[in-house]
Amino acid sequence: MLRILFLSLLLTPLVVCQRSHADSPGEQAMQQLLDRDAVVIPLWPDDGGPPNQTQPVAAETVADSKSGKPAIGNVTKPSMVLFAPPPGVEATGTTILFAPGGAYGRLSLPNAVDVCHWAGAIGAHCAVLKYRVPRAADDPGHRVPLSDAQRAVRLLRTGAADLGIDGNKIIMIGSSAGGHLAFNLANNHDESTYPAQDAADQHSARPDAVVLMYPAYLTQPTGSLTADPSLHLDRLSPERTPPTLMTVTRSDKFTFGAVNTMLRLRQAKVPAELHVYPDGGHGGCFDKYPLMEFVRPAARFLKDHGMFTETMQQQSNAFLDRLQATFLKRNPVSGDVAKSAAAEIEPVTPSADWTAGDRQLAALRKPAPEIISLWPGDGKRADDPGAELSEELPQRPDGLVRITNVSRPTIHVWRPERPDGRAVILFPGGAYNALAAEHEGTQIAQWLCDQGITAFVTKYRVPRREGMDKHAVALQDAQRAIRLVRSRADSFNVDPQQIGVLGFSAGGNLATLTVHLSDRQSYPPGDSIDAVRANPDFAILIYPAYLTADDTADGLDPLIQRLKSSNDYPPIYLAVAADDRFAPDSLHYLLHLQRAKVPAELHVYASGGHGKGLREIGGPFAQWTQSCARWLADLQNGTTNVIVKGSR
Known part of the structure; x- marks a missing residue:
């Protein structure tokens, strides 16, 4: 039986006590899947139960979801399962708070395991948030999961010294519904969703950065550019909203929400990036290529905002390199592009009619x-x-x-x-x-x-x-x-x-x-x-220009008409900086390609302006050559939209 640590949260300072087993099936499942010791942190005091609990829920379960992946259901006692870096890896103090997806009906576990492995490789703590599901019908704005997320950040800050973490380096990452929750917290961290329980609730619930993996429900309806009103995008500001990075695949129905949110973040001048990869549907993490590539810009983005050190970025890139090597090994269609023998380039004599x-x-x-x-x-x-x-x-x-x-x-x-x-x-x-x-x-x-x-x-x-x-x-x-x-x-x-x-x-x-x-x-x-x-x-x-026109129905230039079928389009790659005045052109054009079901990839980098080419003065935007070179190689090798079998 693994050794489990629990934190008593009734009073501060926090007292660490030792137990022999986990309290819930979900916590036990996380321990077994990751095979590492952890600190289990209940979110709410035992007396009175969690706030906003509006309906009785059956006992917590762990079972395979419809997709065949293990998931936690019927959460009534929310908690965090906190994993420190494994032995031999120096802790950096950075903490990743991960919110699993599951349509607010369950909590999918494979992504949590993947993110914990990534965090451990770079010296970060990883706290898996076991928030309350399924969602109650009378819970407008997802306030119950939001209260759990707010409480989780506050508890991490309260116990930072005892846990060996930096209370000013808390990154919330969420996938699917967890991505919605992470962004809900990012912009509504100061909304009063529950009565104060103890001294922990005096701390800020604002995460220091957020990473949203194919976030769901950001728009209502899904295929529109109408924001979920509970997110309060009118409140976006650089002071209020932490730096935000999003990733999604073009064929995901939630692409509309990611694009709309990126447009609004850009308008509000919140540091933000969006990375859209070709076909691959919804879900996955480090088991899907090329979606796993998002780790590279995410590590650079987090370093740019003081959440990662340069060493952590290097370790993150090495972690990704190992994953991609596994992919290449298991997919014989891929590999280096075959090149012909070296060609002798003959000198060209200048011509008199050269201009x-x-x-x-x-x-x-x-x-x-x-x-x-x-x-x-x-x-x-x-x-x-x-x-x-x-x-x-x-x-x-x-x-x-x-x-x-x-x-x-x-x-x-x-x-x-x-x-x-x-x-x-x-x-x-x-x-x-x-x-x-x-x-x-x-x-x-x-x-x-x-x-x-x-x-x-x-x-x-x-x-x-x-x-x-x-x-x-x-x-x-x-x-x-x-x-x-x-x-x-x-x-x-x-x-x-x-x-x-x-x-x-x-x-x-x-x-x-x-x-x-x-x-x-x-x-x-x-x-x-x-x-x-x-x-x-x-x-x-x-950074393509002139793709939009305000007087058209979908905002695109009338010359950019939908072709007869997706087969009439070639694969398309786009890159632009968020502070480029032509950034909305690429975002709206990506939605055109999404509707036409074209295998497209888009990278919106946090900054870099316009007209930098590949020069380093382009800041984060200068990284476009890395993703484009990989895209070109994938195009040649036919390696997109592939699951890495047995990667775990």
């Missing part, structure tokens, strides 16, 4: 890339109102190359040493007035080449032509670039079925239009190249 922008960009790589005109003849279109423009290189304060007055569009071919068959056509941003062709072009091309991907930096026509839609000539160039690369796939050593687009800001808008207007002929066909299909096989949209 000023072409020469400037070519000088950024040794040897210089091959430069190809998009259009035949002199490289200009006779129907272009700006055909007489003379290319210019406006100076930037940071010294990066910027190009405008483009009338002769080209693509710059960046070949990797070991190409793997994938190709990406790059569209730099610049508000359709200029091209940020270095930090959103050539620097990205090198990053892609490092992964074995052949990159094509597109110098499309800017500025926008007077009297024409801002994207008109740019879309012509983008479609022509896709067709040209696909038509010459053999000479570029790329697979014509693996040609994607990547765009930044206005270039992200342009990349989006190549998806939604792929069947629209933006110019009269002129040669055999124009008979080749122009739709990309995947799309990467980095």
